[in-house]
Amino acid sequence: MSPAASQSPPKPTAGAAPERSLTQRMDALQRANEIRTRRASLKRDLKAGRAQIHGLLLDPPEYLQTAKVFDLLLAVPKYGRVKVNRILTQCRISPSKTIGGLSERQRGELVSYLRR
Numbered sequence: 485m486s487p488a489a490s491q492s493p494p495k496p497t498a499g500a501a502p503e504r505s506l507t508q509r510m511d512a513l514q515r516a517n518e519i520r521t522r523r524a525s526l527k528r529d530l531k532a533g534r535a536q537i538h539g540l541l542l543d544p545p546e547y548l549q550t551a552k553v554f555d556l557l558l559a560v561p562k563y564g565r566v567k568v569n570r571i572l573t574q575c576r577i578s579p580s581k582t583i584g585g586l587s588e589r590q591r592g593e594l595v596s597y598l599r600r
Contacts, residue, residue, distance in 0.1 A: 519547045527559035541583070541595050549584030553577060553594070571597060 504512070526548070529535035537560050540548060548556070557568040572579055575593045577586070586594070 519550075522547045523551055527556070530556070530559040531561060533561065537598060538595050541586075541591055541598075544583045549582065551583050552579070553581050553583055553586065554579045556583065 522545075526535060526540070530537060530540075537556070540556070554568055554572065557563050557571065558565070563571075569579065571594070572581075575590060575597055577590050577594065581590070
C-alpha cells in the first residue's frame with residue numbers, strides 16, 4: 485500500500501453539523517438576530533408591565549419557544565433569581581428548561597402559581 489492510498493480526506497465525525505454555505509449561514513444569523521431583538525423587546529415590555537407573563541406561557545409565540553423559562557421570569561417585575569428559582573423548584577421545572585419544552589402539567593402549574 486502506498487502512503488497516498490492510505491490517506492483519505494478527513495471524514496466528518498458522527499453527529500457533527502453539516503457544512504453550510506455562506507448564504508445559509510447568513511440567513512441563520514439574520515434569523516437569530518431577529519429572534520434576539522424580538523425577545524429583548526418582549527422582556528422590556530414585561531419589565532414595563534405592557535405584557536403579561538401568563539398569556540406568553542400559555543400560548544408562546546414562535547420566537548419564544550427556545551427561550552429559557554428562567555430568563556423570561558427574571559424579566560417580570562418583583563421576580564429576582566431567588567424567587568424564580570423557588571418557583572421553578574416548587575413547580576418541578578429545571579432552570580434550563582425552554583418555554584417550548586414545558587409539558588402541559590408544568591405550563592399549567594407555573595401559570596396557576598404566578599396568578600396567586
